[in-house]
Amino acid sequence: MPARSISTGIRPLGGTLYSLFDPRRNSLNAIRLLLAAAVIVSHSSVIGNLGPEPEAGGEHLGTWAVLGFFAVSGYLITRSRLNGQSQWSFYTARFLRIYPGFLVCLLAVAFVFAPLSLLVGSSGTFTLFDSLSYLARNFLLYPPFISQTNIGTTVPNVPVPGIWNGSLWTLFWEASCYVAVGTVCYIKNEKLRAGFIGAGFFTASAVSTAKLEGWIPASVYTLVAPLVAAFCAGALLFHFSDRVRVRPAVALSVALLMLSIFTETASVLAPLPLAVIIMALGSVLPFQSIGAKSDLSYGVYIYGVPVQNILEIGWPDLPLIPYILLSLGLTLPLAWLSFRFVEAPALALKSRLRNNPFKSYVATGSK
Numbered sequence: 001m002p003a004r005s006i007s008t009g010i011r012p013l014g015g016t017l018y019s020l021f022d023p024r025r026n027s028l029n030a031i032r033l034l035l036a037a038a039v040i041v042s043h044s045s046v047i048g049n050l051g052p053e054p055e056a057g058g059e060h061l062g063t064w065a066v067l068g069f070f071a072v073s074g075y076l077i078t079r080s081r082l083n084g085q086s087q088w089s090f091y092t093a094r095f096l097r098i099y100p101g102f103l104v105c106l107l108a109v110a111f112v113f114a115p116l117s118l119l120v121g122s123s124g125t126f127t128l129f130d131s132l133s134y135l136a137r138n139f140l141l142y143p144p145f146i147s148q149t150n151i152g153t154t155v156p157n158v159p160v161p162g163i164w165n166g167s168l169w170t171l172f173w174e175a176s177c178y179v180a181v182g183t184v185c186y187i188k189n190e191k192l193r194a195g196f197i198g199a200g201f202f203t204a205s206a207v208s209t210a211k212l213e214g215w216i217p218a219s220v221y222t223l224v225a226p227l228v229a230a231f232c233a234g235a236l237l238f239h240f241s242d243r244v245r246v247r248p249a250v251a252l253s254v255a256l257l258m259l260s261i262f263t264e265t266a267s268v269l270a271p272l273p274l275a276v277i278i279m280a281l282g283s284v285l286p287f288q289s290i291g292a293k294s295d296l297s298y299g300v301y302i303y304g305v306p307v308q309n310i311l312e313i314g315w316p317d318l319p320l321i322p323y324i325l326l327s328l329g330l331t332l333p334l335a336w337l338s339f340r341f342v343e344a345p346a347l348a349l350k351s352r353l354r355n356n357p358f359k360s361y362v363a364t365g366s367k
Helices: 028-047 061-081 087-120 128-138 169-184 190-212 220-239 246-262 271-284 297-314 320-347 357-365
Strands: none
Touching: 028 061, 028 271, 028 297, 028 320, 061 087, 061 169, 061 220, 061 271, 087 128, 087 169, 087 297, 087 320, 169 190, 169 220, 190 220, 190 271, 220 271, 246 271, 297 320
16 A cells, blocks of 8 residues: 655745745735734733833834735735726725724724723823824824824823824835835836836835934834835735746745844845745645634734733733733734624625726716
8 A cells, every 4th residue: 555645735835936826825814814913922012011022133023024014915915906907996905905994993992992991990081082083183094293192191101102003003104005006007018117116125225224324313214114115025026926936035035034133134134035935935834724714914913002002001010921812812802803894894895896986977977
């Protein structure tokens, strides 16, 4: 009787990334869930006042996770834009994926978490106007410079004072990247299109380099630059996915990533190799079933900090490990509720909104 081979479910790292990556069967949802959990782990140290955040290469663990999010988005969003769907369908799909969940999260913080903070021990106060102002100033995806971080003084005592949901700031910039790639993909010439994306990558990397060398002061733009570089890296990776040989690309990327860690230059060197490694892992790891029906990564990301603030206000003496476990354990059900009752129903509207109603109206009215 011939010996049976034991399969681990892990696909071999062979061929090109284009041939290896299956858009319908991959482990990217599992990886994104892990990244969202990493953000909670990273924030636990600082919000829980339990020591410095885990760090490597000059960047916190949470920053590494967000870089991974942006790299994956760059690849998938560019692929989505270039798959033949209309501009209307592209932007509608992006809006329905991000905004409904975001808006409900804003409402939850304003009208559930803020009052709850008083019940568990916050010494602050707030009014209905404070909650309404929180909604009004943040509803455009937590825009920089005008966003409102607190609701009255309901989070005055946590180690990061006055910030109810510090994770939301990245959403404005991610949506901006969506708009940028949607615009650049109007260009039909592949080389020219890739050239524009490459220019974005190198510009963002130059900003990160200037900040790292002390040539420019820290600002919101230096904070965003590595994320933009990661998004552009993912977009470039898709453009050249049919020419990227996975095995040597991963080997080179691991070496470059280690170099960025040892030299503490991750903000400059990490975005591209991180994109390669994550997309390769997403293609070969056998975790396709995780998140296949319920993608909880977005909900974990947007509800993690409010949950952690409540825990710190009500139970400030929790040790690190229980604090992390409680943060994850309380956030996951909220993420499931968000996906089940907000995100999934919103995504179900994509088929109904596939055609631009304004275009149809203009066409009908012009007859």
